[in-house]
Amino acid sequence: MRSHLLNDTNAERYRRTVTEGVERVAARIAATDRPFTGITADALAPRIESIDLDRPLGDTTAVLDELEEVYLRDAVYFHHPRYLAHLNCPVVIPAVLGEAVLSAVNSSLDTWDQSAGGTLIERKLVDWTTARIGLGPAADGVFTSGGSQSNLQALLLAREEAKTDSLEKLRIFASEVSHFSVKKSAQLLGLGQDAVITIPVDHDKRMRTVALARELERCAQDGLVPMAVVATAGTTDFGSIDPLPEIAELCEQYGTWMHVDAAYGCGLLASVKYRDRIDGIEHADSVTVDYHKSFFQPVSSSAVLVKDAATLRHATYHAEYLNPRRMVQERIPNQVDKSLQTTRRFDALKLWMTLRTMGADGIGQLFDEVCDLAVRGWELLAADPRYDVVVEPSLSTLVFRYIPAAVTDPAEIDRANLYARKALFASGDAVVAGTKVSGRHYLKFTLLNPETTVDDMAAVLDLIAGHAEQYLGESVVRAS
Numbered sequence: 001m002r003s004h005l006l007n008d009t010n011a012e013r014y015r016r017t018v019t020e021g022v023e024r025v026a027a028r029i030a031a032t033d034r035p036f037t038g039i040t041a042d043a044l045a046p047r048i049e050s051i052d053l054d055r056p057l058g059d060t061t062a063v064l065d066e067l068e069e070v071y072l073r074d075a076v077y078f079h080h081p082r083y084l085a086h087l088n089c090p091v092v093i094p095a096v097l098g099e100a101v102l103s104a105v106n107s108s109l110d111t112w113d114q115s116a117g118g119t120l121i122e123r124k125l126v127d128w129t130t131a132r133i134g135l136g137p138a139a140d141g142v143f144t145s146g147g148s149q150s151n152l153q154a155l156l157l158a159r160e161e162a163k164t165d166s167l168e169k170l171r172i173f174a175s176e177v178s179h180f181s182v183k184k185s186a187q188l189l190g191l192g193q194d195a196v197i198t199i200p201v202d203h204d205k206r207m208r209t210v211a212l213a214r215e216l217e218r219c220a221q222d223g224l225v226p227m228a229v230v231a232t233a234g235t236t237d238f239g240s241i242d243p244l245p246e247i248a249e250l251c252e253q254y255g256t257w258m259h260v261d262a263a264y265g266c267g268l269l270a271s272v273k274y275r276d277r278i279d280g281i282e283h284a285d286s287v288t289v290d291y292h293k294s295f296f297q298p299v300s301s302s303a304v305l306v307k308d309a310a311t312l313r314h315a316t317y318h319a320e321y322l323n324p325r326r327m328v329q330e331r332i333p334n335q336v337d338k339s340l341q342t343t344r345r346f347d348a349l350k351l352w353m354t355l356r357t358m359g360a361d362g363i364g365q366l367f368d369e370v371c372d373l374a375v376r377g378w379e380l381l382a383a384d385p386r387y388d389v390v391v392e393p394s395l396s397t398l399v400f401r402y403i404p405a406a407v408t409d410p411a412e413i414d415r416a417n418l419y420a421r422k423a424l425f426a427s428g429d430a431v432v433a434g435t436k437v438s439g440r441h442y443l444k445f446t447l448l449n450p451e452t453t454v455d456d457m458a459a460v461l462d463l464i465a466g467h468a469e470q471y472l473g474e475s476v477v478r479a480s
């Protein structure tokens with residue numbers, strides 16, 4: 001069994017095994033003609049259940065053959081131009097190379113003595129990101145598992161910085177289309193979900209700052225403490241960007257922590273054309289970025305950045321066996337002092353390989369392309385009488401709904417749209433997402449693939465209309 005350990009003796013086996021796996025995946029990726037096979041969980045489950053984990057196959061080729069059956073063949077492939085559903089990007093090859101390197105070396109970024117150079121690479125990428133944001137010379141941050149953890153950590157710091165002796169008095173302000181992790185964080189931080197005051201959005205799904213000002217004032221008058229305002233730079237559903245400069249002013253006025261959730265919109269930090277859309281982000285006290293959304297990185301790759309490095313101390317604990325206090329004096333850089341995690345992947349390496357190979361402009365251009373594509377999609381939808389489209393895109397998301405002229409019952413239209421999404425998924429021809437707008441069911445394209453064309457979008461819209469029409473036709477038969 002020692003022959004399976006990755007070490008000096010087995011370096012050749014490592015090369016052969018991984019190459020065989022890479023060849024399989026490359027062949028699969030080259031051969032995908034649809035984003036999905038449409039398989040159901042019920043159909044797939046018996047194949048996985050029938051496998052006896054206590055009877056190993058021993059041999060790589062056999063294991064890969066089996067993997068084809070239980071995973072590779074039926075996976076949802078984000079690189080396919082007709083995968084248009086969630087915030088999943090196709091990944092860039094330099095980052096995948098980084099992934100292979102980081103798991104083979106297997107550094108853990110908690111302490112210097114488990115990562116050495118890795119720590120410095122991560123720190124340099126944090127500095128690179130804070131410089132792009134414009135957070136100033138005292139800024140710092142750390143890589144996290146994702147946007148949800150970044151939001152949680154940012155709100156933890158905000159809670160600790162808030163001037164109050166009573167958690168019950170703390171309030172967080174976020175728009176009605178902010179990410180659910182804001183409420184979840186409030187819950188985890190002992191504030192309860194009701195501590196989050198929901199601010200309405202305007203027609204473009206941006207936080208109404210007049211309403212925010214009113215709520216901040218009410219909070220002050222009621223003797224409560226405004227702990228943080230969460231501005232979203234790229235909402236999950238619409239890609240809308242809250243008015244950051246106005247929000248920054250209000251935060252300044254009320255002495256409130258400003259957190260910018262740029263999990264999605266962070267791609268603009270590298271943008272060649274649209275960086276100005278997130279102007280004002282530099283005023284933030286903390287920022288969430290998900291490189292695994294708009295920097296074309298494999299999951300996970302994310303960070304939380306702060307304007308004042310000192311605030312990260314609220315996540316610091318010293319353990320004699322890991323990061324004793326004296327190491328701070330000895331200037332040994334232990335990233336665990338800044339992180340909610342302990343053992344932690346060297347995810348930063350993927351971004352490093354990406355920037356060293358393609359440069360920031362290379363990534364930014366890819367993101368600009370999908371933003372441009374969204375504008376074309378908007379034009380397509382706006383000109384199509386079969387569809388109602390909401391919100392001109394600020395990033396790369398389109399939310400729309402099939403509205404047949406002959407049907408007036410909105411509940412029936414809801415059902416037709418829900419049916420169309422399901423039928424499309426079951427066909428595997430394309431994958432789209434869904435959401436609700438003003439209580440009605442809508443469909444969503446999240447465009448993150450520069451290979452997607454206007455023709456792809458048009459073809460998928462025809463498919464959706466076809467499924468919806470079929471549903472409505474059958475529903476007439478059902479009713480009669």
Ligand SMILES: *Cc1c(COP(=O)(O)O)cnc(C)c1O
Binds near residue numbers: 264
């Ligand atoms: C995706 C997303 C998150 C959560 O990020 P994860 O990486 O999925 O944990 C938070 N905020 C926004 C706006 C998002 O789009």
